[in-house]
Amino acid sequence: MAVAKCRLCGREVCRKHLGGRGYCVVCEDLMCRVCGERLSVTSCVYCGKLVCRECSIEVEPGIRACLDCYVRYGGKRFKTRT
Structure with a gap:
């Protein structure tokens, strides 16, 4: 269940996949x-x-x-x- 939202792309992710700056792991990697x-x-x-x-x-x-x-x-x- 998604409980957080990436500040950059707006993608909904679980807290485990949200970095310290509020970006999802995909945005962090790219x-x-x-x-x-x-x-x-x-x-x-x-x-x-x-x-x-x-x-x-x-x-x-x-x-x-x-x-x-x-x-x-x-x-x-x-x-x-x-």
Whole structure:
């Protein structure tokens, strides 16, 4: 029986599946690893970290890098992960 509601997505969950910030476990798992405030949209092409739109830069159409890696690698060609 659902007894709590996620503050981010509105999903009804049991208290066991609600994190300390009031987000459900799904939203917690998909949270941006840079800011921790917004849901991620993809992972960094260099390091694989989950990132939101605001914490990443599009290096090629559909391919994003976290701000740290973009500064570190200067947008240089990346090795495609398989």
